Amino acid sequence: MKADISNKHDIEEMINRFYDRVVLDEKIGHYFTEVVKVNWEKHLPIMYSFWENIIFHSGIYEGNPMALHQNLSQKSPLKMEHFQRWTKLFNETVDDLFEGEKAEYVKQRAMSIATIMQIKLFS
Numbered sequence: 469m470k471a472d473i474s475n476k477h478d479i480e481e482m483i484n485r486f487y488d489r490v491v492l493d494e495k496i497g498h499y500f501t502e503v504v505k506v507n508w509e510k511h512l513p514i515m516y517s518f519w520e521n522i523i524f525h526s527g528i529y530e531g532n533p534m535a536l537h538q539n540l541s542q543k544s545p546l547k548m549e550h551f552q553r554w555t556k557l558f559n560e561t562v563d564d565l566f567e568g569e570k571a572e573y574v575k576q577r578a579m580s581i582a583t584i585m586q587i588k589l590f591s
């Protein structure tokens with residue numbers, strides 16, 4: 469049996485493993501390597517805070533992901549299939565590493581944020 473997500477270190481591991489998959493993915497990897505050349509030293513700590521905020525209400529994330537993805541979609545249109553792939557990779561990463569209430573919660577939140585992003589982008 470796997471453990472649940474229980475501290476900041478777990479979130480860091482989850483995010484690192486998620487982006488390991490993302491950059492290799494044939495459907496969405498190029499958004500991170502070509503459309504935007506992501507500065508990982510900067511991006512990863514932002515993502516740790518974003519998810520820490522969601523899971524433990526203790527992060528210090530203050531960005532605006534909606535605006536950022538709207539901007540990204542203007543460079544290379546984001547479609548439903550991209551969000552489906554993003555969500556699939558996210559869920560697979562969580563399931564590979566963790567099991568429990570927080571693990572279920574984080575997948576649910578990712579899905580609902582992805583849904584809201586799509587509603588905003590496609591309407």
Ligand code: HEM
Pocket residue numbers: 496499500504506507511514515518530531532533536537540546547550551554577578579581582585
């Ligand atoms: C089609 C799916 C998605 C793609 C291709 C995508 C791609 C990206 C890229 C390229 C960045 C920019 C990194 C940078 O400028 O350094 C980014 C930032 C970010 N993404 Fe996504 N993303 C997707 C979906 C999501 C979803 C569903 C969430 C949340 C559940 C999310 C959360 C974030 C956050 C929090 C940031 C950082 C914003 C900031 O800098 O304040 N993304 N994403």
